[in-house]
Amino acid sequence: MSYTLKTNVHGACACGVAQFAFIAPPLSIVNCHCEECRKASGAAFTTWVTVERSTVLQLPDRHLLVMRVRETGIRYRCEVCGTHVYSADQFDKQFIGFPMGVIRRGLESAVVQANYCVEQRVAWFSPHDDLPNVANSVDFDPYVPNEPGRERHNHET
Numbered sequence: 680m681s682y683t684l685k686t687n688v689h690g691a692c693a694c695g696v697a698q699f700a701f702i703a704p705p706l707s708i709v710n711c712h713c714e715e716c717r718k719a720s721g722a723a724f725t726t727w728v729t730v731e732r733s734t735v736l737q738l739p740d741r742h743l744l745v746m747r748v749r750e751t752g753i754r755y756r757c758e759v760c761g762t763h764v765y766s767a768d769q770f771d772k773q774f775i776g777f778p779m780g781v782i783r784r785g786l787e788s789a790v791v792q793a794n795y796c797v798e799q800r801v802a803w804f805s806p807h808d809d810l811p812n813v814a815n816s817v818d819f820d821p822y823v824p825n826e827p828g829r830e831r832h833n834h835e836t
């Protein structure tokens with residue numbers, strides 16, 4: 680993933696009520712194959728764009744359904760159209776996750792960097808990629824590629 684400029688990324692739900700923006704580049708883009716992500720999307724996996732909260736320029740502040748799917752995880756959906764707009768974690772407050780399918784512009788040249796939770800991958804989906812498998816569902820951390828000056832985030836499990 681290469682960016683010549685710091686570009687703003689914009690996203691919105693299907694009906695347009697819930698909109699967001701953040702400053703590129705994101706920390707990571709990964710396909711998560713865990714059951715929770717499959718249930719949330721209804722698909723074989725969810726592609727997550729993880730950003731630092733400090734880079735978020737806009738989040739929807741109303742018309743949101745707040746879904747507590749785990750003790751710590753919160754998924755926010757548009758209350759009008761049901762689109763999953765973003766997720767946050769009570770412990771990892773510095774990160775926000777956006778499902779890549781809700782992003783409208785700003786990540787056209789971005790590529791997925793890794794697969795997550797592949798031990799939960801469904802048998803009916805055959806990936807055709809050489810992406811690294813970076814975590815299982817027990818060791819769930821936002822994936823941050825090895826770059827100088829960028830620390831991999833870890834939390835106690």
Ligand SMILES: [Zn+2]
Nearest residue numbers: 692694757760
């Ligand atoms: Zn909507």
Ligand SMILES: [Zn+2]
Nearest residue numbers: 711712713716
């Ligand atoms: Zn997941």
